[in-house]
Amino acid sequence: xxxxINHITELHESLPGDSLSDFSDRAFxxxxxxxxxxxxxxxxxxxxxxxxxxxxxxxPLHDSGLTIEDLQDHLLPDHDQATTIxxxxxxxxxALSMVNHAQDELVLLPLxxxxxxxxxxxxxKSTLGQSTPYHPDGIHALNAAFSSKGIFxxxxxxxxxxxxxxxxxxxxxxxxxxxxxxRTLVHVGAGSSIHLATxxxxxxxESFTNEVTEVLVEKDASVYxxxxxxxxxxxxxxGTTSIRQIGKSLTNAVTISLSGGLVxxxxxxxxxxxxxxxxxxxxxxxxxxxxVDNHTxxxxxxxxxxxxxxxxxxxxxxxxxxxxxxxxxxxxxxxxNAYQSNKNILLGDHATVNTKPQLEIFADDxxxxxxxxxxxxxxxxLFYLRSRGISEKNARSLLLHAYAVDILDKIQLPAxxxxxDELISERLEFNF
Amino acid sequence: MPxxxxxxxxxxxxxxxxxxxxxxxxxxxxxxxxxENTIRFISAKxxxxxxxxxxxxxxxxxxxxxxxxxxxxxxxxxxxxxxxIYYSAPKQKITPNSLDEIDxxxxxxxxxxxxxxxxxxxLTGVAVDAVMDSxxxxxxFKAELAELGIIFCSxxxxxxxxxxxxxxxxxxxxxxxxxxxxxxNSAVFSDGSFCYIPEGVRCPMELSTYFRINAANTGQFExxxxxxxxxxxxxxxxxxxAPMRDExxxxxxxxxxxxxxxxxxxxxxVQNWYPGNKEGIGxxxxxxxxxxxxxxxxxxxxxxxxxxxxxxxxxxxxxxLKGDYSVGEFYSxxxxxxxxxxxxxxxxxxxxxxxxxxIVSKGISAGKSNNSYRGLVQVGRNAVKARNFSxxxxxxxxxxxxxxxxxxxxVKNSSAIVEHEATTSKIGEDQIFYCNQRGIDTEAAVAxxxxxxxxxxxxxxxxxxxxxxxxxxxxxxxxxxx
Numbered sequence: 001x002x003x004x005i006n007h008i009t010e011l012h013e014s015l016p017g018d019s020l021s022d023f024s025d026r027a028f029x030x031x032x033x034x035x036x037x038x039x040x041x042x043x044x045x046x047x048x049x050x051x052x053x054x055x056x057x058x059x060p061l062h063d064s065g066l067t068i069e070d071l072q073d074h075l076l077p078d079h080d081q082a083t084t085i086x087x088x089x090x091x092x093x094x095a096l097s098m099v100n101h102a103q104d105e106l107v108l109l110p111l112x113x114x115x116x117x118x119x120x121x122x123x124x125k126s127t128l129g130q131s132t133p134y135h136p137d138g139i140h141a142l143n144a145a146f147s148s149k150g151i152f153x154x155x156x157x158x159x160x161x162x163x164x165x166x167x168x169x170x171x172x173x174x175x176x177x178x179x180x181x182x183r184t185l186v187h188v189g190a191g192s193s194i195h196l197a198t199x200x201x202x203x204x205x206e207s208f209t210n211e212v213t214e215v216l217v218e219k220d221a222s223v224y225x226x227x228x229x230x231x232x233x234x235x236x237x238x239g240t241t242s243i244r245q246i247g248k249s250l251t252n253a254v255t256i257s258l259s260g261g262l263v264x265x266x267x268x269x270x271x272x273x274x275x276x277x278x279x280x281x282x283x284x285x286x287x288x289x290x291x292v293d294n295h296t297x298x299x300x301x302x303x304x305x306x307x308x309x310x311x312x313x314x315x316x317x318x319x320x321x322x323x324x325x326x327x328x329x330x331x332x333x334x335x336x337n338a339y340q341s342n343k344n345i346l347l348g349d350h351a352t353v354n355t356k357p358q359l360e361i362f363a364d365d366x367x368x369x370x371x372x373x374x375x376x377x378x379x380x381x382l383f384y385l386r387s388r389g390i391s392e393k394n395a396r397s398l399l400l401h402a403y404a405v406d407i408l409d410k411i412q413l414p415a416x417x418x419x420x421d422e423l424i425s426e427r428l429e430f431n432f
Numbered sequence: 433m434p435x436x437x438x439x440x441x442x443x444x445x446x447x448x449x450x451x452x453x454x455x456x457x458x459x460x461x462x463x464x465x466x467x468e469n470t471i472r473f474i475s476a477k478x479x480x481x482x483x484x485x486x487x488x489x490x491x492x493x494x495x496x497x498x499x500x501x502x503x504x505x506x507x508x509x510x511x512x513x514x515x516x517i518y519y520s521a522p523k524q525k526i527t528p529n530s531l532d533e534i535d536x537x538x539x540x541x542x543x544x545x546x547x548x549x550x551x552x553x554x555l556t557g558v559a560v561d562a563v564m565d566s567x568x569x570x571x572x573f574k575a576e577l578a579e580l581g582i583i584f585c586s587x588x589x590x591x592x593x594x595x596x597x598x599x600x601x602x603x604x605x606x607x608x609x610x611x612x613x614x615x616x617n618s619a620v621f622s623d624g625s626f627c628y629i630p631e632g633v634r635c636p637m638e639l640s641t642y643f644r645i646n647a648a649n650t651g652q653f654e655x656x657x658x659x660x661x662x663x664x665x666x667x668x669x670x671x672x673x674a675p676m677r678d679e680x681x682x683x684x685x686x687x688x689x690x691x692x693x694x695x696x697x698x699x700x701x702v703q704n705w706y707p708g709n710k711e712g713i714g715x716x717x718x719x720x721x722x723x724x725x726x727x728x729x730x731x732x733x734x735x736x737x738x739x740x741x742x743x744x745x746x747x748x749x750x751x752x753l754k755g756d757y758s759v760g761e762f763y764s765x766x767x768x769x770x771x772x773x774x775x776x777x778x779x780x781x782x783x784x785x786x787x788x789x790x791i792v793s794k795g796i797s798a799g800k801s802n803n804s805y806r807g808l809v810q811v812g813r814n815a816v817k818a819r820n821f822s823x824x825x826x827x828x829x830x831x832x833x834x835x836x837x838x839x840x841x842x843v844k845n846s847s848a849i850v851e852h853e854a855t856t857s858k859i860g861e862d863q864i865f866y867c868n869q870r871g872i873d874t875e876a877a878v879a880x881x882x883x884x885x886x887x888x889x890x891x892x893x894x895x896x897x898x899x900x901x902x903x904x905x906x907x908x909x910x911x912x913x914x
Contacts, residue, residue: 352843373849
C-alpha cells in the first residue's frame with residue numbers, strides 16, 4: 001500500500017498551482033491524516049478498500065490519446081441528442097465532449113476555470129466540498145486533493161432541459177491497473193430541471209475509479225440523477241454523490257449496479273430547506289465475485305421534508321450486496337416523513353447480504369420507518385407459473401424481472417430505461 | 433394544554449426513585465483498586481480452589497491488554513478502575529442454614545424491596561437467590577429443588593460443591609476474551625447464581641435472583657450460569673436496584689446460558705438500577721454481557737427485558753442458534769428519561785438448520801435521553817431455511833430526546849428468510865383525543881397508550897414481574913405527551 005501512496009504523493013507535489021490549490025492542498029493534508037480506511041472503520045466494514053492500493057497502481061494524469069472511435073461500444077442510446085461529457089482516467093476531455101444545449105441553458109467549464117471566473121467562483125465555492133463532513137475518510141479526501149481536473153456544470157434559473165446530460169467515465173487501463181479520480185460539480189438554478197446520467201467504462205485491464213459528484217439544488221428546481229454501472233468484473237469503484245437541496249425542491253436518484261469488482265456507492269441527500277422531497281432508488285444485480293456496497297445518507301435539517309428510499313438486490317454466485325441506509329432527523333426537523341426499504345433476493349448458495357438500515361432521530365413529531373428483507377423467489381408464485389405451462393427457467397426470470405421493474409420504472413428517460421432493461425433482461429435471460 | 437403537559441413532565445421527571453434508600457449494615461470490603469493482589473484477596477475470601485484463581489488471573493492479564501470499547505452510542509467520562517472497591521460483603525455468619533439466621537437488617541432490606549424472603553417462600557412459590565453487593569445472602573427453596581436434582585445456589589457455593597459443572601460450563605458461552613467488560617468480570621466476579629436443571633426435569637417454580645448494590649464506591653460484578661440439560665425447562669427472573677448516590681457505580685455482569693437438546697430457558701429481567709438524578713448526576717453504569725447457546729437440536733432460549741433504570745445501559749442479550757431447529761427470542765422494552773442513555777439490543781447467530789429467531793424491541797425515550805437499538809442477525813452459510821423476524825419501534829416523548837436504530841443483518845444462505853421493520857413515532861394527538869372524548873384524562877390516556885405500545889413484550893413476562901414492570905413504566909413515563 002505504501003508504494004502506491006508514495007506514488008500519489010509525488011504526483012500531488014508536482015501539480016501545477018491553480019485556483020483550487022488551497023482546497024486540494026487542504027484535502028491532501030486530510031488524506032495523510034485520515035489514511036485509507038481499514039477494515040475496523042465502521043463505515044468500511046464490508047469493503048476492504050485498502051486492498052485496492054496495490055503496488056502496481058498507476059495514476060496517469062496526462063491525456064491518453066483515446067478517440068471517440070475507441071469508445072463507440074460504450075455509448076448510451078440517443079447520445080447524439082444529449083450533451084455528452086467525457087472523462088478519461090478522471091480527467092475532463094473537452095475534445096471528446098459535445099454540448100447539445102443552448103448557451104443560456106447549460107454552462108460547462110473545467111472546474112479550475114469556473115473557480116477562477118468572476119461569474120461562477122461563488123457558486124463553486126458554495127458547492128465544492130459540501131460532501132466532506134459526511135465522509136471523514138482518506139479516500140474521499142484523496143479525490144478532493146486532485147479535484148482541479150474536474151468539471152463545473154451550471155443550469156441557469158428557469159430552464160427545463162429537455163435533453164439529458166450524459167457523463168462517461170472512461171478508464172484507459174490498457175497499459176495496466178489505473179486510478180481515476182473524476183470530480184463533478186453541478187449547480188441547478190431556481191426553477192430549473194435536469195436529467196443527469198453517468199455511466200462507466202474500463203478499457204483493458206483492471207481499474208479503480210474514485211469519484212465525487214456534488215450537486216446543489218436551488219428553490220423549485222428538480223434533479224434526476226442516474227448512475228449506471230456495468231463496466232466488468234475488474235473495475236473497482238468508490239463513488240460519492242452528494243445532492244444538497246437549499247430550497248424547496250425535488251430530487252430523484254437511481255443507482256443501477258450490474259457488474260464490478262469492489263464497488264462502493266455513497267449517496268447523500270442533504271435537505272436544508274423546508275418541504276424538500278427526495279427519492280432514492282437502487283438496483284443491484286450481481287454475480288461472480290462482485291461486491292456492491294450502497295451507503296445512503298438522508299440528512300433532514302428542516303421541517304416538512306419527505307424522503308423515500310427503495311433498494312433492491314438480486315445476488316447470485318459468490319457476490320455480496322451491502323446496504324447501509326442512514327436517516328438523520330435533526331432536532332428542528334419536525335413533521336419529517338422518511339421511509340426506507342431494502343429488499344434482497346439470494347439466488348446462489350455462496351452469495352451474501354449485509355444490510356443495516358439505520359435511523360437517528362432527534363425530533364418527536366416525525367414518521368420514520370425502515371424495513372428490510374432477505375429471501376428467495378416466492379415458491380408459490382413459481383408454482384403458479386409452472387402450473388400454467390411456463391418452464392422453471394422462464395418462470396424464474398419472469399419473477400426476477402418483475403422484481404427489478406420497480407426500480408427500472410424510476411428511470412424517466414425512455415431511451416435510457418430501454419437500454420438498462422435490455423442489460424437486465426440479458427442477464428436474467430428474460431426473453432418474452 | 434402545553435402548560436399542563438409541562439407540569440406533568442415535571443412531575444414525572446422529578447418522581448422519586450423508590451428504591452434509593454441505603455441499608456446501614458456492616459460490610460467488609462477489599463481495599464480500593466485493582467491489581468493481582470485484589471484478585472487473590474477475593475479468591476482467598478471465598479476460599480476458592482486454585483483453578484478458579486488461575487482463571488481469574490488469566491482473565492485479568494488479558495483485560496490489561498484491552499481497551500474500553502467506544503462503538504456504542506453512549507457517552508461517559510473514562511472510568512477510573514483503581515477507584516472502585518471490587519469486593520464488598522455484608523458481614524454475617526457464613527452460610528446461613530435457614531432464613532432465621534440471616535441478619536434481620538438484611539432481611540428488612542429485601543422486604544423493603546418487595547422481596548420478602550419469608551413471604552415469598554410461603555406465598556408465591558418463587559425460589560429466590562438474593563445478592564447484596566458482592567455476595568449471595570440467601571437462597572430459598574433449596575431443599576425442595578434438590579429433590580428434583582435441580583441445583584440452585586450461589587456461585588461461590590457452586591465452585592465448592594459442583595466444581596466439575598463449573599469447570600465445564602463457566603466461560604463456555606462467554607469466554608473472558610469476549611470483550612473488555614467480560615474480561616473484567618471474569619477477573620473480579622464475586623458471586624452470582626448457578627442453576628442446573630438435570631435431564632428431563634421441568635422446574636416447577638420460577639427461579640429468581642435479586643441483585644442489590646448497597647455499599648458506596650463499589651462495583652458489582654456478578655456472574656450467572658444456567659445449564660439446562662436435554663429436555664428440561666426453567667424460567668428465570670432477575671431484578672436489580674441500588675441506592676441513590678452522587679457518584680456513578682459500575683455494574684459489569686455476565687450471564688451465560690447453555691441449553692441442550694429440546695430444553696427451554698426463559699430469562700426475564702426487570703432492570704431498575706438507580707438512573708441518576710435529573711441532571712444526570714450519579715446512577716449505575718450497567719455494562720452487561722448476556723449470551724445463551726442452543727447447544728442441542730430443538731432447544732429454545734428466550735430473553736425478556738424491561739430496562740427502566742441505569743444511567744447508561746449497554747447490553748445485548750444474545751442467542752447462538754447452534755442446534756438444528758433451535759429457537760431464539762428477544763423481547764425488550766427500554767425506557768429512558770432525563771439524562772439516561774441506553775444502547776441495547778440483541779444478537780441472533782443462526783448456525784444450525786431450520787433455526788428461528790424473533791426480535792421485538794420497543795424503545796421509549798423522554799426528557800433528554802437517548803435510546804438506541806443495536807442488533808445483529810447473522811445467518812451462516814449452512815443455516816438452511818433459517819428464519820428471522822425483527823421489529824423495533826420507538827416512541828418519542830418530547831423534542832429533546834433521541835431514538836436510534838442500528839440493525840445489522842448479515843445473510844449467507846439463500847434459503848433463509850429475514851425480515852426487519854422499524855418505526856418511529858410519537859403519541860398521536862388523535863389517540864389522546866379519542867381517549868379524552870371517552871372521559872379518560874390525558875394522563876391516563878398516555879399510560880394506556882404506552883402500555884399498549886409495550887404490551888407485546890409485557891405479555892412475555894411471568895406474572896410476578898409483569899405487575900412490577902407495568903408499575904415501573906407508569907412511574908417512569910405517564911403523562912409525558914410531546
